[in-house]
Amino acid sequence: MRHAICLLSCLVAATAARAVHAATRVTFAHPQTYTDASLYGGDGDKARAFALQGIASYLRRLGDRYLAPNQTLTVTVLDVDLAGEFEPWRVKALNTRFMREGTWPRIRVRYRLDAAGRTLRQGEETIAGLDYLNSAVGRVSSDPLRFEKAMLDDWFRAHFGARSR
Secondary structure (H helix, E strand, C coil), X not given: CHHHHHXXXXXXXXXXXXXXXXXXXXXXXXXXXXXXXXXXXXXXXXHHHHHHHHHHHXXXXXXXXXXXXXXXXXXXXXEEECCCEECCCXXXXXXXXXXXXXXXXXXXEEEEEXXXXXXXXXXXXXXXXXXXXXXXXXXHXXXXXXXXXXXXXXXXXXXXXXXXX
């Protein structure tokens, strides 16, 4: 009987904790006009979709990790310029991004952090990873968005605190 009561208590607590959680909403404004949002050498919607879904998913994960319960972060992505560039004249490497010092990742966002019906913080800025080639993440990860994710992680921590749940 004690085990059943303990199990029921844990279930109720988990359900209540779930009802009060942070939310991160991510939208993309006019993605067809983005500077360079394709992970693969193409210019259509399908070529952009994989990168944009990865960015949105990662921002939501950061929100789950760093935002306090009852906070809502709304992020509108205004432009994306992924790390590196395609070099179409390299016939044998059409879908390869070449990373150089001047081709750092940039994502321009408009954001608003709300809690209890009031705005805590808002702004519009360009997040840039100027030193992306010196990051250890490039040497240990094969994720095609590794530089963008590291840059977003730094930005998120700086703006919304290092409080990890």
